[in-house]
Amino acid sequence: MELLVKSIALKSPLYTSVHLIIILASAILGFLAYKRNPNNPNNRSFLMLNLSLAVFVAVTYLSNLDLLSISTQIFINRLTFSIGFILVIVFFNFCLIFPEKETKKSFVYQLLIIACLGLAAFAAFFDWMAVEKVVSGLVTFRPRYPGIFRLFFYVYALFAFWGIGILYQKIRKLKGKERTRVQYVFLATLLYIIYIFSTNLIPAYFGRRFFIGHTALGAIVFVGLISYAVIKHRLMDIKLVLLRSLAYLTMLGSLAGAFIFFVYYLKVYYQQFVDPDIVFVLASFIAAFGFQPLRRLAEKTTDNLFFRSNYDFNEALSKLSAVLNHGVVVSKLTDDLLGELKAILKAQNGLFILSKDENKFLYCLAKNSKSVTIEELEREEDIIKLREAGLEVVVNIPDDDKCYGVLALGPKQSGESYSTRDLRLLEIIAPQITMAIKTAKSQEELIEKVIEERQRINQDAHDRIYNRLGAMAKLSEAAAAQSKDKELFEQLDSGLRQTVVDLQKIVNKDTATIKTNGKLASSLKKICQQHQKDYNQAVKYSFKASNMLNLDDMAWDIECILQECLNNAGKHSGAKKIRVNLAQNNGNLVLEVADNGKGIHNLDISNLPQEHLGINGIIDRVAKFQGIVDINSNNDGTKILVSIPLG
Structure with a gap:
């Protein structure tokens, strides 16, 4: 151990540092690719290639240490050739797989691999290397059996240049970014192979001394080009992780x-x-x-x-906050926010998911982290799905510890991956997005309630006020013609008083809390009797039910429906007789109003104009209770059938 330390100390710091950088860089690149997606054959073969290179560089460095014993130096030098076989096998396998992920390997290929592994074991343990000379502790070697070395040379050349040829053929077939990535791998491996053959294998082939000590230094070109391809062209999709x-x-x-x-x-x-x-x-x-x-x-x-950081972080944050603070409608808010994000980050596309049912895949990706990029995904199927959707980054829009929604952005226009700063910007605004969307939804609900209330007042006023006032107008005309008829004035007075009561209910929104106390049938009967007096039309009312109906939640609407049906018959049909039937039938409340008037021509309730306020009102009121309306009208009269489920 002491001799090993002394031998390392004798080497120049630059020489040792370069080897250490190559070893660490290769190992880091390999492990990062593997960690990103362990199940991807590309990533596994890339790991094996880089680990083999790291071991090869480490062994070649040890082979050039001077103070070790001659027997140890011989073994380490033989080991470099053995590891060299492993390296070319792994490189050839990588060339077959990359970048398609799946490649069928023939039986001949498997035999070649087995033979190459046998040569690796032979190179390490068979005594085929002899000492050439020893000068001041520095030992040089030569092959004891030139034929064996030539065999080694041919096998190295076969696998190395065969792999290079495979990569070249793939470059010719590929296009776009994938082609560029393969080109960098091709260039990196070609330069390193040329370096190894020119500094070590070719001189030894012609009987010259080995130059093993500097063989690994050429790997700095390989590591440098591969690292550049990772950062610049997103080779293996590990730029952000790296x-x-x-x-x-x-x-x-x-x-x-x-x-x-x-x-x-x-x-x-x-x-x-x-x-x-x-x-x-x-x-x-x-x-x-x-x-x-x-x-x-x-x-x-x-x-x-x-990264190409061409935006001011604080300014971008201010712009996004301004959009979030002025959003009133959710759809416009999300559209404006996406537009601003695409302008700042130069993203090609983006989308919001505000419900798990819209896209369960994106929701599942986002819920366990603040943000995730395509480069950080491990499962191959997730990567494929995200790519097919044209997306690269998914951001969790949080609501306390839950996922409220998802913001997803597509690739950048420049082809760059999203930087840490980009992700930090998205993670900062994510909680603000939640608050802005909630506020916008509340405002939308408030607006909808205002609109609903206006529609309710308009509809109720039409059904209960305008129609009754019309009836009162007719009574007043009759009263003017028969000024001595006391009964007409009493009807007019009663009608006006009832109109005032109904108007108070409508304005004060008391219509939803009317209590019929099980007397809806009798209430409808009174409406029929009043109509008969107001319009001088015979109204026959019938009620069939197993028990008295207590329908406080829909009483007002049923009354309004009947009132509108009778008013239409009184004003427009010219009918002499009207029939009103109220019944319970198979769990439904059924109201039927039929007259013998002139009917309504060209009536299509599925596509009614807005001016048909009365009929539209009937349809809307029935729809509130999941009921159905059927109107049958011809020259013999009009029949309106309303069916509402009970319970």
């Missing part, structure tokens, strides 16, 4: 460094004046309260470096 991880690691490193420096500085320079426990507590306090500011600073830095 940058969040970098920001988090930077923050932890800065926090740990500041903590250690602070404790060490105070301990060294102020240990005579300050208790060490106080120093530790103070440093812990600073670390705890500095966590969030450092996190925001790290996220902001990575956003500025790797």
